[in-house]
Amino acid sequence: MDVELSPELTEMRAALRKFVTRELEPLARRMDETNTVPPELVPLLRDNGYLGMRLDPELGGGGIGLVPYCLTIEEFARAHRYFTLALDYSSGLTPAALAKHGTPAQQAAYLPGLVNGTIQASFALTEPDAGSDSAAMRTRAEKIDGGWKINGRKHYISGGGDADFILLLAVTDPEKRARGGITAFLVDRGTPGFTVTREEETISSIIKLAELTFEDCIVPDTAVLGRVGGGFAVAMETLTSGRLGVSCACIGAADRLLEMSVDHARTRTTFGEKLSERQAIQWMLADSAIELRAARALVYDTLRQVEAGNDVGSAASMCKVYCSEMVGRVADRAVQIHGGMGLVRSYPVERFYRDIRHYRVGEGTSEIQRMLIARALFREAETRA
Template sequence: MDFSLDEDHRMLQASVREFAEKEIARGAADRDREETIPPALLGQLAGLGLFGITIPETYGGAGMGCVASSIVVEEISKYCAGTGVLLSAHTSLCVDPILTFGTEEQKQKYLPKLASGEMIGCLSLTEPGSGSDAGAATCRAEATADGWRINGTKIFVTNGKEAGVMVLIAVTDPDEPKHRLSAFIVETDTPGVRIGKLEKKLGIRCSSTAEFVFEDCLIPREALLGERGRGLRVALTTLDGGRIGIAAQALGIAQACLREASAYARTRVQFGRPIATFQAIQHKIADIAVGVEAARALTYRAAWCKDSGRSYVREAAMAKLFASETCSRAANHCVQVFGGYGYCTDYPAERFLRDAKITEIYEGTSEIHRLVIGRTLR
């Protein structure tokens, strides 16, 4: 049994880590405050090939897999969780379903642009009345002589502001309870598509979270992704992979909490000595460290299962559940180690706490993951 990364993954980790330490860390607080990721940074991510990490070389990507993608998201999220989730959502929620369910024509049309960063991808699934209950969607795609006419609203779309293309889940067969939904590839500049509200959020503020409104949006017949009536399968399969990405994001945040809490504890002096010498502080830091290592093991095991072609539904749910809850505990401990300074924006601890909470909610809540895990154990 070998828990070490191979040479290609070690090289990837080293290069992304160096980039994150130099470029991502530098503007993280500004991006959080300004609630945006500058185009120049998107260009740097594209220049490193990070948008195409899982896309086969045939289509202009790096031809790596979920382990590689998890490395990228973890390393970036150590310094900016909002930038980390931009990459995670692009890869797992748009690239992956096109790779898995797309026709060769669809792959040739979209994957090179997604690999180069010319297009950023997103998934439009959630609606005001359908969150965890994805099957209750009402956004409608009606077959016409010219293609598909879409009407409805999607919310909480990660990467919505930046995206050039989305995977859309919409109702095509309302009278077929088990086959109501179908998946589509929709370019965001298609007439009839517009961004509505951009959410103001507690955390991951530089990551855009958008509402999309569809008003008689006409897309071609060949925009159908996978089989008609199998949209829920596309959505759930996509989310299984997405959960590994969010586990990696949560792992990165937790690792940042460990880094900053440890450094602060070594330099903060109270009662004549560094607070790192007090057992109460040591216990908090030790708890973070144990959580990080356990979350890493679960996350990379799930990624390895996916890359190996094994079933990974339960593994992804376990990784996401544990990593996200570990992340929130780590962030709470980190703020406590910093004391009053942890509550102030001069230090990153408060941002970690704000960023951590969403990892327990999106890509499936902790409650949903416990249901998924429980069903596999019966």
């Protein structure tokens, strides 16, 4: 049930599917049992060329295009959400920002470790009083001689407790905020004044969120990523590409959930007949298949627009809303089709059901995406008027 792919991409998908089934599925099963990331995961991904695959070869990356990268996210998401995060940690949010805005010294300091999986970064934008309205952040960086003094608190930061460094967004000009008053900093773990003050479990398996506190934390001028005042733009462009990655992860999870649902319907007998014979079940499966195909068409069209160099800000928001809500409906139907089996920990449907809920909240909620889409419509209308 594919949206049309070139012969090369079709071949790539088949190879990925084999790798995921043979190598990643057993690790996903262990992660379900132990709730920890197996130590062999990162070396396995590195040795097979999946870490840093999206970065340019001159930066030590694999130089792979956006469409094949997203296809990889999709296939990894069929096994476990965490595998897509491992890709993201080495090619996505922070590495992508470093590749685009980092100085040669910053790239040399951080990218090799991210690409070979020996260090990990987190992206710290959200604060207790600044989530959707991220420009309302209070974390402040004041200019001092030779550097910056940072004070403030970030929360809900994925992997922040284990990160070797943080891409931190802080206010450098309170008058300007989103219009040139927010700056991105690279802050190393162990910098005096930077503490991980809390870690929280989430509905998702494995993922922990951290609260990070900065108290008179002093970083040098060389810790600024990009230009002073350019941080909000760095965060927003990073989130736009992140939204496409999330959309592909939703497609991969939905694909797997539908596959499990079809398999279950074909084998489970009630009242003397297979579930697959029941119209109520067939319609749920058909609805999931329709929505999954529509999601793929939307996302792959948008990816091609990116590759053609077109602006996809609003389209990326559409992809994220549609895909994150689509996978919610597919997961809900999958639980229903599996009955009790869909709600017990020993079967993956339950884990998928929990893991995918985050997608409607993280990297910009559905409401915020709709707000951005509507704003783009009004901007278009103004140019027509």
